[in-house]
Amino acid sequence: MLMETFGSALLGLALSATAARVLASRLPDPRVVLVSGVLGALFGAYLTHFALGPGHNTLTATFIGAVLVSAVVLSLLLRPAAGPRRPSHRTPFSLPSRG
DSSP states (O other), rough: OHHHOOOOOOOOHHHEEEHHHTTTTGOHHHHHHHHHHHHHHHHHHHHHHHHTTTTTOOHHHHHHHHHHHHHHHHTOOOOOOOOOOOOOOOOOTOOOOOO
């Protein structure tokens, strides 16, 4: 159990550090990203360990679950890319006209 905890935390830290470097412009403060990645991985390990049940202590499956949940948590932190946006030609709450 201790190996699962430390391994999952390290995988979450590695995933969140990579995301913080690659997607720095689309993510909030790096400290928030690192903490969210680690906590997501720990929750993913717990969830996977609980879902597998007793007698199925597979370290690989626990690590895969930890990485997947950590990636989902990190994807929730992403902001839309800043780029040229088209202004809307319709006014808000208007109905489309056919003419």
